[in-house]
Amino acid sequence: MEITRRGFMKGGALALVGTSAIPGFLTRSVMAEMTTAAANKKKLVVLFQRGAADGLNIVVPYREQNYYAMRPTIAIKPNEVIDLDGFFGLHPAMAAFKPLYDQGHLAIIPAAGSPDTTRSHFDAQDYMESGTPGVKSTPDGWLNRALQAELLRGKPSAFRAVALGAEIPRTLEGKVPAIALDNVLDFSVGGRGLQTSPMSNAFQSMYDQSSDAVLHGTGQETFEAVKMLKATDPAHYQPAAGVVYPKTQFGNSLKQVAQLMKANLGVEAAFSDIGGWDTHQNQGDANGQLANRLTDFSEGIAAFWKDMGDEAENVTLVTMSEFGRTARQNGTGGTDHGHANVMFVLGGQVKGGKIYGKWPGLDNDLLNEGRDLTVTTDFRRVLGEAAYKTLGAKNLELVFPGSQVAPREFLNFI
Template identity: 60%
Template sequence: MPITRRIFLKNSALALVSTAVVPAFLTRAVYADALPPGKKRLVVIFQRGAADGLNIVVPHGESNYYAMRPSINIPQHDVIDLDGLFGLHPSLASFKPIWDAKHFAIVHAAGSPDPTRSHFDAQDFMESGTPGYKGTEDGWLNRALHTNDPHMKDEHFRAVALGPSLPRILAGHETAIAVNNVKQFGVAGNNPNAAPVANSFESMYATSADTVLHGTGQETFDAVKMLKDADPSKYQPSAGANYPRGRFGDALKQTAQLIKANLGVQVAFTDIGGWDHHVNEGSTQGQIANVLREFGQSISAFWTDLGDLQEETVVVTMSEFGRTARENGNRGTDHGHANVMFVLGGPVRGGRVYGQWPGLAAHQLYEGRDLALTTDFRRVLGEAVYTHLGNRDLNTVFPNYQNSPKGFLGLLG
């Protein structure tokens, strides 16, 4: 069987091996209904491209919003009202039941305090967890695992990214693995129609003089063996969960597969692009409506699919920065500052918009053009790491940032 892609990333003992067909040994098992008690999970989703938080969670109770966005605002009668001031874009209607059940919380005017308007730099800062400093080699989500549950250190799927390569956020000393496609993760295995490359492939790494690469190769084969009791080719989502077609929906569906396969997933990461709307952003229809529909329906399906595992799972969303408060001359928005973050899960104290709202009057805007930042993203993530994952060493996870329970927003019970 030909191997179509091989990606080796040394910095996190990761190996991704994609193959042309599904290994035969992945056709045998049944998914576990639930993980053993105490297996807390954190799923992080990155909205790449700088999402327009003002058109996602709309401050429809503030007249300045409508004055600054004459052609791309979300009309008040279309907004899904939450509390009289804020409401959801109509494409996020699938979130409303989770909000009503108080498992979905919003943090507005949140993000990175660094003033950069560079996508690359801002994403790097939010994934490293060190805004303004480019010398950090590892990611905060990897560091979050450093002192957390030492008995899980041998779990090869403890930290997993759904994508073709390991993202910045999971780079580091703790074992992490990237899976581009659950169905194609592995080697020839027992497929009678496949070329007998598995043994020779594994032998190549067993004899490698590069100990880091050797370890990386072994990590892959150990991980493949862990999937032998899973059946990704026949997986059916639970409770009628309906994932939309597309990369993001597939990534969350596969995240649910790995979680429910009882492989010890503790943190997971994926991302979704398509948020950089400088031209013709749209309103209730158009570019932002389309990507929000995919975003919302995918997360809602994932939530439904988890079933009882919702109680042990927290999902956090983030984007590198927001958009300008005023629309531009092309009926779009340009690179801004503060944004909105979502937090949902069983332990979440939802049904509430957290954070201090700075307002959209001219004198309240950051640099006279953007939503001002009132909640540092590390405050939100720090609470998830400390309260949910149980890692108390926040100074290591987010160095040079004063982060303690006294400053938490109270998002998690």
């Protein structure tokens, strides 16, 4: 495999490219110098549901009569929803979320989304990941800027920003170096029958022979991260007792996030995503295509939460999707591109067990463009509060330029 400098660079960040699982017993050496958030052990996890999840069937407004009129075959029946507050209920495939809600760790924000009304997956994802709806020229991602806005104290960890995947996502592109991890087994060393991988050897050779200031400056942090991972046993991580992650790509990604965070390597921000939400056909109701996605989604997150144990007290996890689906089902048993959606916030400091934001209603004359749930909570208010209170990103104008997001606009779910 040919490894080039360009293969490790994307959007100003360095990516380690592999293909399956992060190693297990990561070195537990605590960094001598950390950033403020890392020193305070605060961690922010951002999960993107790619494809536009159907928020109306995820958190069901089962007391809205028009909900059933508009969805005659795909609506979740009142006796099937998992009741939350007498008006909203969870899709039955999300049973794993109910204990988190009841314990006060999970906050729910329906009717959340972007003020931009595009129905293009590409544009909407770009706007949400850049944090600048309607502006295509933004060079970096909101989460990278949130790390830039944080007050630094000392030298940051090479693991400060981590993405689970083959490349740095738009969300983490920017000045702060980020590492993309997909298969760190490719960077394993000899021992227990393992051999140094060609990819690892190529990376080390490229580093040794290069005079590139980037590779020997910021890149050195990434290379040190590789060496730290190589010094560990990559195959024997054991989640906490009783924790079973879904045997899916998403479940594996969250297990890897937990591994990294529990290893005390200075992770402050982690990103992962889960696809399969574009349910134009045969969406299903309490069972079917959407239900299968929701089972993976909710059980993966619940397993991550339990796996983190006492350390979950310092974690904030936020979910997002580029837009919701139409309020009315279409002619093929699915839903089309809509507007408002639902966001979840899970955390040790979260004031959960509550629905936040303003519900706009589903009467025909209240729908966006006569077809979608209306956005009443700008997604940047949710992300801004999470970044401000978890990472200590006080300069919200830097994080979300022009948004006027400020503490006075917070929903106060933390």
